[in-house]
Amino acid sequence: MTRTARRRGPGTLLLAALSALALAGCSLWEPVDVSQIEKHTVDPDARVIRFAHQYDPAHPVESCGAATLRTELADDGIAVETYPSGQIGGEGETTEQIATGGLELGVVGPSFLGIWYPEAAVLDAPYLFTDVDQFDEATNGPIMAEVYDEMAEETGLRVTSTWYYGTRHITSNVEIDEPDDLAGLKIRTPDAPLYITSFAIMHGSATPMALSEAYLGLQQGAIDAQENPIPTIDVQKFYEVQEYLNLTAHMVQAVNIVTSERFMDSLTPAEREGMEDALEKARIATRDCIVEAEEETLRQWAEEEAITINEDVDVDAFQQLIADELPSKVAWGDLYLELQESVR
Incomplete structure (x- = not known):
C-alpha cells in the first residue's frame, strides 16, 4: 500500500502529555572530547x-554533532569544515547553496525545507x-524515509539524517495555563508560515522575528513572549527578561x-x-547532549530561581485545538495523522 493510500485512513489524536526521557550524553554546554580529533593530521x-548551520559554537549541533561527524570521518580521508552561527547566511541561503553545489552539507529546519x-x-x-x-x-x-526519497527525486535535495x-x-x-492565556500576547516565532498558523489555532499571535533580535524585543516590550527549546532559552538568556517558563511542550x-x-552520487561506496x-553517530550524540542539557538546565533554574517554571499548563487543551484544526489547514494533514498513528 502506498503512503498516499495509507494516509486516507483515520489517525488517532494526541492524548498524552510530554514526558522526560533520561539519556546519557555529553556534558552540559561543553564541547565533546576533541582529543581524538586532535590526533588526526588532516x-x-x-x-x-x-x-x-545557524547555531552558536557551544550549541550541541556543533559541539556534539559536528564534532562527532568530524572525528568519525577523519579516518575515511574526509575533512569536515564547519560554519556555525549562520556564517554563510540563513537556512534559506544554506538550502540554496546545497542545491546549487556551493555547499555539501547543512542544517535546515523542516519549515524551511517545506518551501522546497x-x-x-x-x-x-x-x-x-x-x-x-x-x-x-x-x-x-x-x-x-519515503517522504525524503520523493523529495530527493523531485528537488535533488537529500535529507541524510x-x-x-x-x-x-x-x-x-x-502565567500561561490554557489557550485563552495566549490571547493578546505577541509571541516571537521563526519567520515561517506554519508557526503563524499554529499559534493562531492555539489562540496566540505569532510575531516573526530573528532570534538575534528577540532578547531586545522582549526587553523593550516589542514582543511579550517567545518560544524555544530550553537550551536555546538558556544560551539566549531569555530568563533575564521573562518571568515564566511555561511547559507547553508544543x-x-x-x-x-x-x-x-x-x-x-559523487561518493565512492566506501x-x-x-x-x-x-x-x-552524530545524530545520537546530538540527541543525548540536548536531552541532558534540557534536564540539567531545568534543575539549575529551579535551584537558582532564575525563572518561575510553570508546570500547570493544560497541555491537553492545546493539543485538542491543534488536533481539531491543524490537519484541515495544511496540505499534509493526512501525513500528520499517519505519523501520529505510527508511534501510538
Missing part, C-alpha cells in the same frame, strides 16, 4: 566537506510527538541534515558507507 589530499517540498514541513507541526522516543521512531521510520533539536516551550511575563522538534543527490555511519 591529509592534504583529504576530501573537504563544508557543513553550515511541502510535506517535509510536517516535522515542525505542534503536538506531532509526545516525547523523544516517539520522535526517534518516526523520524527514522519508513514514512519519513534528522537530529533532535529540543522540545519547545513558551516564556512570558504572565513541539518536539527536528532539524534536518541536508545534502544533494549530486554530492551523494565513502558513502562511512558518511552514513558518521551521521548516525
Whole structure:
C-alpha cells in the first residue's frame, strides 16, 4: 500500500502529555572530547566537506554533532569544515547553496525545507510527538524515509539524517495555563508560515522575528513572549527578561541534515558507507547532549530561581485545538495523522 493510500485512513489524536526521557550524553554546554580529533593530521589530499548551520559554537549541533561527524570521518580521508552561527547566511541561503553545489552539507529546519517540498514541513507541526522516543521512531521510520526519497527525486535535495533539536516551550511575563492565556500576547516565532498558523489555532499571535533580535524585543516590550527549546532559552538568556517558563511542550522538534543527490552520487561506496555511519553517530550524540542539557538546565533554574517554571499548563487543551484544526489547514494533514498513528 502506498503512503498516499495509507494516509486516507483515520489517525488517532494526541492524548498524552510530554514526558522526560533520561539519556546519557555529553556534558552540559561543553564541547565533546576533541582529543581524538586532535590526533588526526588532516591529509592534504583529504576530501573537504563544508557543513553550515545557524547555531552558536557551544550549541550541541556543533559541539556534539559536528564534532562527532568530524572525528568519525577523519579516518575515511574526509575533512569536515564547519560554519556555525549562520556564517554563510540563513537556512534559506544554506538550502540554496546545497542545491546549487556551493555547499555539501547543512542544517535546515523542516519549515524551511517545506518551501522546497511541502510535506517535509510536517516535522515542525505542534503536538506531532509526545516525547523523544516517539520522535526517534518516526523520524527514522519508513514514512519519513519515503517522504525524503520523493523529495530527493523531485528537488535533488537529500535529507541524510534528522537530529533532535529540543522540545519547545513558551516564556512570558504572565502565567500561561490554557489557550485563552495566549490571547493578546505577541509571541516571537521563526519567520515561517506554519508557526503563524499554529499559534493562531492555539489562540496566540505569532510575531516573526530573528532570534538575534528577540532578547531586545522582549526587553523593550516589542514582543511579550517567545518560544524555544530550553537550551536555546538558556544560551539566549531569555530568563533575564521573562518571568515564566511555561511547559507547553508544543513541539518536539527536528532539524534536518541536508545534502544533494549530486554530492551523494559523487561518493565512492566506501565513502558513502562511512558518511552514513558518521551521521548516525552524530545524530545520537546530538540527541543525548540536548536531552541532558534540557534536564540539567531545568534543575539549575529551579535551584537558582532564575525563572518561575510553570508546570500547570493544560497541555491537553492545546493539543485538542491543534488536533481539531491543524490537519484541515495544511496540505499534509493526512501525513500528520499517519505519523501520529505510527508511534501510538
